[in-house]
Amino acid sequence: xxxxxxxxxxxxxxxxxxxxxxxxxxxxxxxxxxxxxxxxxxxxxxxxxxxxxxxxxxxxxxxxxxxxxxxxxxxxxxxxxxxxxxxxxxxxxxxxxxxxxxxxxxxxxxxxxxxxxxxxxxxxxxxxxxxxxxxxxxxxxxxxxxxxxxxxxxxxxxxxxxxxxxxxxxxxxxxxxxxxxxxxxxxxxxxxxxxxxxxxxxxxxxxxxxxxxxxxxxxxxxxxxxxxxxxxxxxxxxxxxxxxxxxxxxxxxxxxxxxxxxxxxxxxxxxxxxxxxxxxxxxxxxxxxxxxxxxxxxxxxxxxxxxxxxxxxxxxxxxxxxxxxxxxxxxxxxxxxxxxxxxxxxxxxxxxxxxxxxxxxxxxxxxxxxxxxxxxxxxxxxxxxxxxxxxxxxxxxxxxxxxxxxxxxxxxxxxxxxxxxxxxxxxxxxxxxxxxxxxxxxxxxxxxxxxxxxxxxxxxxxxxxxx
Amino acid sequence: xxxxxxxxxxxxxxxxxxxxxxxxxxxxxxxxxxxxxxxxxxxxxxxxxxxxxxxxxxxxxxxxxxxxxxxxxxxxxxxxxxxxxxxxxxxxxxxxxxxxxxxxxxxxxxxxxxxxxxxxxxxxxxxxxxxxxxxxxxxxxxxxxxxxxxxxxxxxxxxxxxxxxxxxxxxxxxxxxxxxxxxxxxxxxxxxxxxxxxxxxxxxxxxxxxxxxxxxxxxxxxxxxxxxxxxxxxxxxxxxxxxxxxxxxxxxxxxxxxxxxxxxxxxxxxxxxxxxxxxxxxxxxxxxxxxxxxxxxxxxxxxxxxxxxxxxxxxxxxxxxxxxxxxxxxxxxxxxxxxxxxxxxxxxxxxxxxxxxxxxxxxxxxx
Numbered sequence: 001x002x003x004x005x006x007x008x009x010x011x012x013x014x015x016x017x018x019x020x021x022x023x024x025x026x027x028x029x030x031x032x033x034x035x036x037x038x039x040x041x042x043x044x045x046x047x048x049x050x051x052x053x054x055x056x057x058x059x060x061x062x063x064x065x066x067x068x069x070x071x072x073x074x075x076x077x078x079x080x081x082x083x084x085x086x087x088x089x090x091x092x093x094x095x096x097x098x099x100x101x102x103x104x105x106x107x108x109x110x111x112x113x114x115x116x117x118x119x120x121x122x123x124x125x126x127x128x129x130x131x132x133x134x135x136x137x138x139x140x141x142x143x144x145x146x147x148x149x150x151x152x153x154x155x156x157x158x159x160x161x162x163x164x165x166x167x168x169x170x171x172x173x174x175x176x177x178x179x180x181x182x183x184x185x186x187x188x189x190x191x192x193x194x195x196x197x198x199x200x201x202x203x204x205x206x207x208x209x210x211x212x213x214x215x216x217x218x219x220x221x222x223x224x225x226x227x228x229x230x231x232x233x234x235x236x237x238x239x240x241x242x243x244x245x246x247x248x249x250x251x252x253x254x255x256x257x258x259x260x261x262x263x264x265x266x267x268x269x270x271x272x273x274x275x276x277x278x279x280x281x282x283x284x285x286x287x288x289x290x291x292x293x294x295x296x297x298x299x300x301x302x303x304x305x306x307x308x309x310x311x312x313x314x315x316x317x318x319x320x321x322x323x324x325x326x327x328x329x330x331x332x333x334x335x336x337x338x339x340x341x342x343x344x345x346x347x348x349x350x351x352x353x354x355x356x357x358x359x360x361x362x363x364x365x366x367x368x369x370x371x372x373x374x375x376x377x378x379x380x381x382x383x384x385x386x387x388x389x390x391x392x393x394x395x396x397x398x399x400x401x402x403x404x405x406x407x408x409x410x411x412x413x414x415x416x417x418x419x420x421x422x423x424x425x426x427x428x429x430x431x432x433x434x435x436x437x438x439x440x441x442x443x444x445x446x447x448x449x450x451x452x453x454x455x456x457x458x459x460x461x462x463x464x465x466x467x
Numbered sequence: 468x469x470x471x472x473x474x475x476x477x478x479x480x481x482x483x484x485x486x487x488x489x490x491x492x493x494x495x496x497x498x499x500x501x502x503x504x505x506x507x508x509x510x511x512x513x514x515x516x517x518x519x520x521x522x523x524x525x526x527x528x529x530x531x532x533x534x535x536x537x538x539x540x541x542x543x544x545x546x547x548x549x550x551x552x553x554x555x556x557x558x559x560x561x562x563x564x565x566x567x568x569x570x571x572x573x574x575x576x577x578x579x580x581x582x583x584x585x586x587x588x589x590x591x592x593x594x595x596x597x598x599x600x601x602x603x604x605x606x607x608x609x610x611x612x613x614x615x616x617x618x619x620x621x622x623x624x625x626x627x628x629x630x631x632x633x634x635x636x637x638x639x640x641x642x643x644x645x646x647x648x649x650x651x652x653x654x655x656x657x658x659x660x661x662x663x664x665x666x667x668x669x670x671x672x673x674x675x676x677x678x679x680x681x682x683x684x685x686x687x688x689x690x691x692x693x694x695x696x697x698x699x700x701x702x703x704x705x706x707x708x709x710x711x712x713x714x715x716x717x718x719x720x721x722x723x724x725x726x727x728x729x730x731x732x733x734x735x736x737x738x739x740x741x742x743x744x745x746x747x748x749x750x751x752x753x754x755x756x757x758x759x760x761x762x763x764x765x766x767x768x769x770x771x772x773x774x775x776x777x778x779x780x781x782x783x784x785x786x787x788x789x790x791x792x793x794x795x796x797x798x799x800x801x802x803x804x805x806x807x808x809x810x811x812x813x814x815x816x817x818x819x820x821x822x823x824x825x826x827x828x829x830x831x832x833x834x
Binding site: 043 | 522
């Protein structure tokens with residue numbers, strides 16, 4: 001089920017809110033658990049059993065780990081649990097990738113499995129793995145209550161598109177959390193903000209990307225418009241989803257960590273990755289990069305560590321070579337920055353650093369959104385005028401004119417400018433009063449407009465559902 | 468405002484909206500049909516273990532809740548207005564609003580579609596017309612983009628190319644160019660079609676080519692003043708209804724129209740259709756595979772065969788004076804193989820007239 005859908009907003013959400021707030025404290029997790037399973041089963045009825053198997057195995061093995069007497073036994077149990085979790089991911093997400101590459105390498109024709117990807121499997125696998133590893137490391141105790149642990153894994157606000165919530169961050173909240181007017185009001189506003197980002201902005205930029213893909217007219221300018229539109233689409237799509245998750249979590253008493261921090265204002269690729277999908281970046285840092293030795297090793301080993309992490313980051317996003325290329329691309333960029341470019345960037349004018357970062361981010365996302373490695377090269381050739389295409393054409397100019405204001409709005413909202421202006425206005429007495437009155441009405445207007453978009457049955461895919 | 472009051476105010480506004488619309492959605496009886504979109508609405512899907520496990524129930528339930536959402540047309544208008552006026556987008560669902568008209572973007576030329584249409588027309592010629600018919604006239608009907616597009620900054624297809632293409636591919640026909648006889652005011656504001664009372668000059672030009680005469684004088688009558696065209700619903704904009712005007716003569720009033728599909732006979736103008744989902748079907752009953760019109764007032768026994776789309780419905784009556792029999796064929800609904808069973812082409816005049824909208828999306832024409 002999508003957050004940005006009529007069934008969620010006007011059927012599921014009212015029901016879960018009524019039941020949750022009517023339930024006594026000790027039953028609140030049970031309510032969330034049951035509703036989260038319904039939420040998941042709505043899109044993936046059969047995969048609920050896979051989810052149950054993942055929960056049971058991780059929960060049981062963590063309990064055994066707690067009771068194990070030797071460190072070696074604990075380690076074996078941790079490895080078994082991680083292998084089980086990642087086996088599911090490998091089978092359902094990556095089997096066909098391995099088979100098709102095996103076929104290509106050997107000339108054989110092993111049939112593809114063609115299994116539908118369980119929604120959110122990449123997210124909940126990482127959550128389960130973080131729990132298992134943290135129990136092994138002694139960062140947290142194993143949860144003896146299957147319902148509480150199950151609630152952590154299937155909690156619908158962050159189940160299918162993150163942020164990747166670590167057990168240690170919400171372990172206390174699973175047992176004991178408070179519900180206040182301020183949390184609920186903040187949650188509502190954050191949810192509406194995310195909903196607006198997703199439906200009003202991301203989907204509209206997504207339409208332009210689809211128009212570009214379907215158009216017979218390919219021009220240099222249209223390629224760049226597509227690159228810019230996709231950058232804005234993926235940002236508003238994913239950060240919008242994170243806002244909705246954080247907002248819903250807050251309504252139910254949970255505080256999830258932030259996942260985005262205006263990444264497009266970054267002045268380097270290194271900074272960009274500190275602001276983009278922060279929960280994934282920190283997961284790889286804590287569970288892969290640092291265990292491998294991080295940067296406190298000799299240069300060849302450091303390079304190896306970086307490339308392992310960025311290979312895996314790319315591969316996590318999709319079982320295809322263009323995702324791996326995208327990850328490696330960032331690995332290369334980060335190494336270049338760390339070993340050579342950083343000293344120049346530190347001294348360069350801020351505007352130049354922004355242009356540099358946006359340029360390489362655009363290149364990265366064009367690779368990311370291509371259909372294949374070959375497709376990525378075609379797109380890049382188109383962007384740089386190497387495909388023998390004109391600079392502009394009728395359709396290009398029409399869509400440039402049509403989307404001009406959207407690009408301005410999108411670019412502004414992708415920076416903290418509006419947020420900072422509102423903050424400044426809010427700090428004055430009159431401004432504060434106006435904002436206090438207007439803010440709820442503004443969010444109501446967003447909800448009404450979003451409902452209009454949804455009732456019209458418009459274009460509404462979530463990009464991060466495929467991960 | 469105190470912080471606590473602000474929180475309560477936020478929660479109340481959100482709760483009224485979400486719970487209010489939720490209760491409204493659950494209690495509202497399901498509608499069968501959307502007048503504005505001219506389509507049946509989704510019903511509550513069947514709930515069973517099978518439909519649940521397959522996911523069919525969920526898919527259909529989402530369509531159902533979208534279709535049956537309370538105040539849906541109002542919400543769709545909110546979306547259309549937001550796209551045009553809040554976000555400054557030039558079109559909504561590929562429809563744009565210019566000079567009081569709603570029009571649909573249709574560009575660029577779809578060469579495959581033109582090739583397909585030319586093949587169908589050549590097949591019809593080879594099968595039924597070659598060495599049999601008297602005259603063949605081909606005429607491309609412009610859509611209103613041809614007049615609204617360029618001057619309002621909207622892209623449009625290359626109409627000159629399309630006309631030239633069919634002139635080259637259909638050498639057996641006399642091509643009648645009518646673009647200069649029309650402008651945007653000849654079309655309904657909320658519909659794709661032209662208005663019958665504005666196209667008498669088009670009919671006259673085609674009739675010259677067929678060596679036939681137009682009616683001497685028409686009486687203009689209003690069929691309805693409450694016509695919402697097809698773009699009205701699609702655009703979701705708050706637009707006013709229009710008049711459907713029709714042209715008639717004593718001869719036209721006495722003609723009989725046989726609908727081969729139903730076996731029923733009626734008149735040129737079907738007043739029952741004014742109450743239907745598409746009042747434009749008032750002209751010759753709209754989308755009908757095969758019609759035969761008998762004109763007992765005609766001098767002689769000339770036969771006119773018209774291959775047409777919906778634009779031809781309002782044009783055809785203006786061409787009938789000199790023909791005792793007029794056969795009207797719509798190959799979007801009739802397989803060409805069956806035409807020979809019902810229509811004798813010997814000595815007939817043939818008019819093939821299709822709009823640019825169909826020619827650029829011609830795969831609907833049957834093979």
